[in-house]
Amino acid sequence: MKHLLLFTLAxxxxxxxxxxxxxxxxxxxxxxxxxxxxxYGHFAEHLGHCIYxxxxxxxxxxxxxxxxxxxxxxxxxxxxxxxxxRWPGGCFADTYHWKDAIGPEDKxxxxxxxxxxxxxxxxSFGTNEFLDMCELLGADPYLAVNVGGGTVQExxxxxxxVNHANGTGYLTDMRKQNGxxxxxxxxxxxxxxxxxxxxxxxxxxxxxxxxxxxxxxMTSYGNSEGLFRIAVGPGSExxxxxxxxxxxxxxxxxxxxSVHHYxxxxxxxxxxxxxxxxxxxxxxxxxAWRLDNxxxxxxxxxxxxxxxxxxxxVVDEWGGWYNVEPGTNPAFLYQxxxxxxxxIAGLSLNIFNNHCERVRMANLAQTINxxxxxxxxxKEKIVLTPTYHVMxxxxxxxxxxxxxxxITSNDYVLNGQKLTAISASAxxxxxxxxxxxxxxxxxxxxxxxxxxxxxxxxxxxxxxxLKSAHLQDHNTFEQPNTVTPVPFSGVxxxxxxxxxxxxxxxxxxxxxx
Ligand code: AHR
Numbered sequence: 001m002k003h004l005l006l007f008t009l010a011x012x013x014x015x016x017x018x019x020x021x022x023x024x025x026x027x028x029x030x031x032x033x034x035x036x037x038x039x040y041g042h043f044a045e046h047l048g049h050c051i052y053x054x055x056x057x058x059x060x061x062x063x064x065x066x067x068x069x070x071x072x073x074x075x076x077x078x079x080x081x082x083x084x085x086r087w088p089g090g091c092f093a094d095t096y097h098w099k100d101a102i103g104p105e106d107k108x109x110x111x112x113x114x115x116x117x118x119x120x121x122x123x124s125f126g127t128n129e130f131l132d133m134c135e136l137l138g139a140d141p142y143l144a145v146n147v148g149g150g151t152v153q154e155x156x157x158x159x160x161x162v163n164h165a166n167g168t169g170y171l172t173d174m175r176k177q178n179g180x181x182x183x184x185x186x187x188x189x190x191x192x193x194x195x196x197x198x199x200x201x202x203x204x205x206x207x208x209x210x211x212x213x214x215x216x217x218m219t220s221y222g223n224s225e226g227l228f229r230i231a232v233g234p235g236s237e238x239x240x241x242x243x244x245x246x247x248x249x250x251x252x253x254x255x256x257x258s259v260h261h262y263x264x265x266x267x268x269x270x271x272x273x274x275x276x277x278x279x280x281x282x283x284x285x286x287x288a289w290r291l292d293n294x295x296x297x298x299x300x301x302x303x304x305x306x307x308x309x310x311x312x313x314v315v316d317e318w319g320g321w322y323n324v325e326p327g328t329n330p331a332f333l334y335q336x337x338x339x340x341x342x343x344i345a346g347l348s349l350n351i352f353n354n355h356c357e358r359v360r361m362a363n364l365a366q367t368i369n370x371x372x373x374x375x376x377x378x379k380e381k382i383v384l385t386p387t388y389h390v391m392x393x394x395x396x397x398x399x400x401x402x403x404x405x406x407i408t409s410n411d412y413v414l415n416g417q418k419l420t421a422i423s424a425s426a427x428x429x430x431x432x433x434x435x436x437x438x439x440x441x442x443x444x445x446x447x448x449x450x451x452x453x454x455x456x457x458x459x460x461x462x463x464x465x466l467k468s469a470h471l472q473d474h475n476t477f478e479q480p481n482t483v484t485p486v487p488f489s490g491v492x493x494x495x496x497x498x499x500x501x502x503x504x505x506x507x508x509x510x511x512x513x
C-alpha cells in the first residue's frame with residue numbers, strides 16, 4: 001500500500017513536470033505608461049559602409065536616389081516607421097568637426113577617419129545631408145556632439161546653425177547660403193559618446209563638469225520644446241557612473257541618460273555571425289537577457305534622484321556583435337544577421353516595452369551594413385535582415401499604451417544551464433487594437449503559452465510569426481526571402497483566454513480586436 005502511494009505521488013510529480021505551463025497574465029486595467037515610438041529608433045555612424053554605399057550613394061550614382069540617398073533604403077525604413085536616427089557616431093562623434101562637412105562639396109575638408117580604419121572621409125555627407133534625409137524618412141534626428149575632441153563653442157555653434165530661425169550672426173547666414181532658410185529644429189542632442197572610453201577616457205566627475213559646461217551653452221533658440229540633452233551613462237554594470245551623473249547634474253539640465261548594451265559572447269573572439277553552435281546561441285541569449293537587469297539597476301539609481309522619472313533612459317546602442325564577415329575590413333564591423341539576431345531583437349524590444357516608464361528611446365546598432373543591421377547593401381542590391389522583420393512586426397507598439405503583464409515561463413536548458421524561455425509584451429493602440437508580442441528563445445522545444453486577457457474584450461485574433469528551420473538561417477543577396485514573416489496559425493481565442501503554440505526560436509506578434 002505504502003509503495004502504491006509513493007508510486008502514485010511520483011507519477012503525479014512527473015506528470016506535473018511534463019505539463020509545466022507557460023502563462024502570461026495581462027492586466028489591462030493597470031495600464032498607465034506609453035511605449036514611446038522612439039524605442040524603435042536606429043543609429044547610423046560614419047563607419048564602414050553604413051553611410052557611404054549604405055544610406056548615401058551621392059547624386060551622380062546610377063542607383064536611384066533622392067539627393068544622394070538611396071530610394072530603396074528610404075522605402076524600407078519608412079515601412080519600419082523609423083522614429084529617430086542617431087548620428088554621426090558612436091566613437092566617430094568625438095572626432096567629428098561639423099564645419100568640415102557643410103557648404104559646396106568641393107570646398108569640404110576631407111579627413112582621415114581615425115576611429116574606423118583610417119580611411120579617407122570626404123565629408124560629402126554632412127549636417128545638411130543628414131538632416132534633409134531625416135525629413136525624407138520622417139524620422140527625428142538625434143545628433144551626438146563632439147565632447148572628447150571638440151569644443152563647447154563648436155557644439156554651441158552647431159545648435160545655432162541647425163536651430164536658430166532668425167539669427168543675426170554668420171551661422172544663420174551660412175545655413176541660408178547652404179540652401180536651407182528654415183531651421184530643422186533638432187530636439188535630441190547627445191553630449192558625448194562613451195566618454196569613459198573612446199570619448200575621452202574620462203572619469204565620471206570630470207564628465208559631469210564637461211556635461212554641465214556643454215549643456216549651459218547649447219541653448220534652444222526659441223524652439224518651444226527646448227533641447228533634449230542626453231548625458232553619457234555606462235556601457236557595462238558600472239552603476240557608480242550612473243550614480244555620479246544623476247546625483248551631480250541638476251535635473252533642469254539633463255533630459256536623458258544614454259546606456260549601451262551589446263550581446264557579445266566573448267569580446268576577444270566574438271564568433272561567426274552565421275556559423276555558430278547552440279552553445280554560442282545560448283550565451284548570446286543570456287547576454288540579451290542581461291539587458292533586463294541592466295535597465296532595472298540603472299532605473300533604480302535614477303529613481304533615487306529623479307523619482308518623477310523626468311529623465312529618460314536612452315539605450316542608444318544595442319544589438320548583437322560578432323566577428324566581421326570573412327574577407328571584409330575588420331574596422332568596418334560588417335556582419336550578417338541571422339535568426340539569432342531576430343531573437344535578440346524580439347527579446348530586447350519586449351524588455352524595452354515593459355520598461356517604458358523609464359526607457360523612452362533606444363537605437364539599434366547600426367542601421368545598414370554595420371553590426372546588427374536591418375538592411376544590407378551591395379552596389380544596387382539590398383536585402384532586409386530577420387531583424388528588419390522583427391522591427392517591422394513590432395512597430396504596432398509605437399506610441400501605444402503598455403499593458404502590464406506577468407509571465408511564468410519554462411526554462412530553456414542547455415548543458416545544465418537555464419534561461420527563461422518566454423518573453424512577452426503587450427499594448428493597446430489609439431484605435432483600441434491590442435498587440436501582444438511573444439518570443440520563444442528555446443532552440444529545441446516549442447512552447448505552449450496560456451495568455452489571460454485581463455480587461456481585454458476581443459472577438460478576433462490574427463498574427464504573424466518569424467521562424468525558420470535553422471537558427472543560422474539568414475537572408476542573402478541571392479536568396480533575400482529565406483526568413484520573412486508569415487501568417488500565424490498557432491493561436492486560439494477562447495473568451496478571456498488565448499492558447500498560443502510557438503515553435504522553437506520564433507517571434508510572433510498577435511493582434512486582438
Ligand atoms: O557601434 C560601434 C561602436 O560601439 C560605437 O562607435 C561605440 O559607441 C561603441 O563602442
